[in-house]
Amino acid sequence: MDQQRYKYLKKARKVQVYNIIYDIIEVIVSLIAGFTSGSAALIGWGLDSVIEVVSASTLWWRLHGEIKDIEEQQVRKREKITFFVIAASFLLVSSFITYDSISKLIAQKTPSWSTTGVIILVISLVVNPILIWYKYRYGKKLDSKELIADSKDTFVCLYQTIAVLSGLLAVRYLDWWWADPVAAFLIVPYALKEGWEAFQNGRKISYSSSK
Template sequence: MKVARYLQWSVVAALATIALKTAAWGLTGSVGLLSDAMESFVNLAAAVFALAMVTVAHAPADDEHPFGHGKAEYFSSGFEGLLILGAALAIIWAALQRLMAPQPLEALGLGVALSVLSSAINGGVAWMLLRAAREHDSIALEADGRHLMTDVWTSIGVAGGVLLVPLTGWWWLDPLLAMAVALNITREAWGLLRRSIDGLMDRALGESEQAVIQRVLAELASEEVRFDHLRTRRAARHKFCEFHMHAPGRWSLSLAAARRAEVERALTEAVPGLKVTIELLPQSVEPVGLHEAARGA
């Protein structure tokens, strides 16, 4: 499973950066670098949970889950968002303690060098994850990649700020940087939580994908065949659409089924990964039932 293999690399990167950033904090005593190290622990927990959820998401459909397990990926990004929020609160608490009792920093050169090395590792893995997320349409990979990229910019900002502390003599700058890190990752956490909630609430496909579906149906429509009541939804990498196809009542069942198969094939070719459900109806029939009740709810 390719998606899982990418997340395994994320776990390895998290372990490496934890070691480097913890060493940087131990050498310098910087609470800013401590906050950076704490975020790497979040990266590790998030990557492990994402790996577990992606494994569940790729399990085949069964009797209890006939539409598959794709939504498990949304739990991964939501869990990562909650972890980030927890880390932000811990960072702010540590920063407040240091702000009330500032301390000089030591061995900044080696400590910052270790932090920069960890940023390079995270940057490479984040680039790989975001590229794979686009290729496999995986929110779990995207969430982990975006979090790692946020960590990269955070580490760069912290390293630069920490180097300014001995130059300026502003020892309060170190805890202030830690608070800035906390606020930055809180913003990332909110974005992940919002996307997870949207996915679990059966959000419709994006505007561009809906436009492609509408264009294909418009091209296939004719005086004899029309389409209506289109609905779409996404479940992680899975995409669904359903609609009514109205055909002449005089058509044989085999002809109507063949035309419906053509429509389904055209849509799946235009939108890769799309799962299509078409309800075949006579031209004059406008059903009042489950679909209309759902639209009016």
């Protein structure tokens, strides 16, 4: 294997490890804050982080396989699986957000203020752009469509972070009870679009030939 590619593979794998660790923290903090405050947006954001953990772990597995110099056929197979996991992740989180947001709008349920939720959202506004930049950078260096797709997955999380934070602030300071579920629902169109693209990329990969 080319030494330059090997170096970038190891760095990309390390980024995924950092991604997994931080997303686990996001999941724990945001779900506790979301269920405590009754915020549909925080809960949806936390579940999106669960999916990101699965997606990042699958991509780590794919990168690790190439680093260990497994057969090209197996690398391609892992690429295909990674794309399908990313696509399924977008679909699952979109389905939940849609259901939960509509339910909260119908019930006209106003979430309570969550200082803990706001803190983790603000931290994520700093962390996620860094992860996006490194994923996209190494995706380009390695000519890896799945790494670039994963950077888009993290961008969805960043977009959702901004929407959720705006919704919580609007409920708190403007008394817009509907802002929380609407903020969550705004993520759905973009997430479905990126999920469809990941699915299409996965379908294009063939691993019938061996190394």
